[in-house]
Amino acid sequence: MKTRGSGRHARTIEGDCSGEGLRFAIVVSRFNEYITSKLLEGCENTLARHGAKPEQIDVVWVPGALEIATAARQIARRRGADAIVCLGCVIRGDTSHYDHVARETARGIAEVGRRTGVPTVFGVLTCDTLEQAIERAGTKMGNAGRSAALAAIEMASLVRKIG
Numbered sequence: 001m002k003t004r005g006s007g008r009h010a011r012t013i014e015g016d017c018s019g020e021g022l023r024f025a026i027v028v029s030r031f032n033e034y035i036t037s038k039l040l041e042g043c044e045n046t047l048a049r050h051g052a053k054p055e056q057i058d059v060v061w062v063p064g065a066l067e068i069a070t071a072a073r074q075i076a077r078r079r080g081a082d083a084i085v086c087l088g089c090v091i092r093g094d095t096s097h098y099d100h101v102a103r104e105t106a107r108g109i110a111e112v113g114r115r116t117g118v119p120t121v122f123g124v125l126t127c128d129t130l131e132q133a134i135e136r137a138g139t140k141m142g143n144a145g146r147s148a149a150l151a152a153i154e155m156a157s158l159v160r161k162i163g
C-alpha cells in the first residue's frame with residue numbers, strides 16, 4: 001500500500017496504473033457505432049498497455065446508450081469484474097430525445113456503481129454534433145475510451161487496496 005511522508009502524517013491510499021491481474025468489462029453501444037468502435041479501440045489498447053491481458057477483458061455490446069446500465073448492472077452482480085467501462089455516443093438531434101437519453105444514461109450508469117460498489121466508469125460522449133464526437137474519439141481532443149480505461153484501472157486497483 002502506498003503511503004506518503006513520515007509516520008506523523010495521515011496514511012494515503014491511491015489506486016495505481018497497472019491493470020495486471022484485474023478483470024474488466026467494457027459495455028459498448030452499437031448506436032453511432034462509427035464512433036463507439038473507436039472508443040472501444042482506445043479503451044482496449046489502453047488496458048493492454050497497462051498490463052491487462054485479453055482474457056481478463058469481456059466486451060459486451062448493447063443496442064444503444066440507454067441499455068448500457070442494464071448490462072453493466074448484470075455484469076457487476078454476476079461476472080466478478082473489478083471495474084466496468086461504459087462506452088457510448090449520444091448526439092443531439094432536432095428533438096428533446098437527446099436530453100432524455102443523455103440524462104438517463106448518465107444516471108443509470110452512476111447508479112450501477114453506487115449500488116453494486118463495482119467501479120463503473122462513464123465513457124459516454126454527449127455531443128451536439130458528429131464533428132464533436134469525432135474529435136473525442138481519437139482525433140484532436142484525444143480518445144474518451146482511453147481516459148475511461150485509465151479511470152477504470154485506477155478505481156479497480158483502489159477498491160482492491162481499500163479491501
Ligand code: INI
Pocket residue numbers: 029031032063064065066067088089090091092093097098101
Ligand atoms: N442511443 C445512443 O446510444 N445514442 C443516441 O444518440 C441515441 N439517440 O439520439 O436517439 C440513442 N437512442 C437509442 C436509445 O439509447 C435506446 O437504444 C432505444 O431508445 C431503445 O431503448
